[in-house]
Amino acid sequence: MNHSIYSADRTTHLKIVVVALVAGILVAGFSISTRTTSDEGFTQTARVMKAGKPVVVTSSGSSLVR
Template sequence: MNNASLATADRVTHLKVVVLALIASIAIMVIGITAHAVDDARAYGVAATPVKAGKVMVSTTDTRTLVR
């Protein structure tokens, strides 16, 4: 019985590889679903305060004057 490569492996070895891949993929999906990011404002019951935009500001490094 030569199980050194998948080309010459027997049926049990192929089944082991498929089962291991299935278990690993399910574990990765479970970790990905349960490890989602939580917004701190919602987690602690604090309402987010809106931020209003200030006045428009234009800055440049160009020395020419701008005519609009």
């Protein structure tokens, strides 16, 4: 067995790829299986915002002190 990735032969690289694929499949399978399937309490409702009366914003250079 080669302990360096630079001097590894083809079978060692193949083993690394196979182990990485198996580990990725296991992680994906575990994450899919632990996901909750019930949506109780997590439902979202659509909220509609309606426009009100138009507002006019003006600005003048003078300041008003009361």
